[in-house]
Amino acid sequence: MEQRISFVTLGVRDLVASRRFYVDGLRWVPELEVEGEVLMFRAGPLLVLSLWDRGHFEREVGTLADTTGILPITLAHNVSTPELVDAVLAEARAAGASEVAEGVQREWGGYTGYFADPDGFRWEVAWNPGPVGQLVFPPVADTT
Template identity: 75%
Template sequence: MQQRVSFITLAVRDLAASHRFYVEGLGWTPEFHDPTEVLMFRAGPQTVLSLWDRAHFEAEVGASAQTGPGVVPITLSHNVHERSQVDAVLADARAAGATEVSEGVQREWGGYTGYFADPDGFRWEVAFNPGPVGQLVLPPVSDTT
C-alpha cells in the first residue's frame, strides 16, 4: 500500500448547513455536490474532503460515535506561510459563522496556531508551522491563504 491519504470523509448532521459554511461562508468550490448525500472539495493535489450526510454514512459504514459532550476526536489542519495569515483565516472563519473560534496562540514548539469549529463541531487548526514538516504541506507561495 502506498503512503497517501486520498479522501478525508466526515459524517455531517446537516449537509445544507455544511454547504452554507464551506461554500457560501469560506468560499470553497465544490468538485461534486449531491444536495441529499454528499459535498466534495479538492483539498490538495490528490486529496478530497468529503462531507457525507450522516444517515448515508451510517448506512454504509456503520453507526457513528459522535454523541455526547466534548470535541469530535479529529482535527483538520490548514497550514499557512506566515503567522499573520493564521489570524486572517480565523477571522474569515468567524465571518463565515464558525463556532468556538480560538485566537492564534504562540506554541511552545515554535508555531502559531488557532482553531475554529465547523457546523458539526469538527475542529480546524489554522497553523503557521515554520518547521520542515510544516513546510512540506504548503502550496506555492502564490496561494497565500
C-alpha cells in the first residue's frame, strides 16, 4: 500500500448546515454534491474531503459510536504566517464556526488556533515553520 490518504470522510448530522458552513461561509467549491447524501471538496492535489450524511455513512460503514466531548480527530489547514492564522480564524467565526480558540504561540515554535465546524469537527489553523510544516504547504510561485 502506498503511503498516502485519498479521502477524508466525515459523517455529519446535518448536511445542509455543513454546506452552509463550508460553501456559503468558507467559500469552498464542491467537486460533487448529491443533495441529502454527500458533499465532496478537493482538499489538495490528491485529496478529497467528503462530508457524508450520517445515515448514509452508517448504512455503509457500520454503527457509529455514541460519544460526548470533542471528537478524537483534527483536520489542519497550514498557512504561511502567524497573521494568516488569525485571519482564517476570523473567517471561520464569520462563517458561523461554533467554537474558536484564538491563535497562540506553541512551545514547539509554531502558532496555531482551532475552530469547530457544525458537527464539532476541530480544524487546526497552523503556521508551522519546521520541516514537517513545509511538507504540507503549497509551493510559492516564482514571480521573477
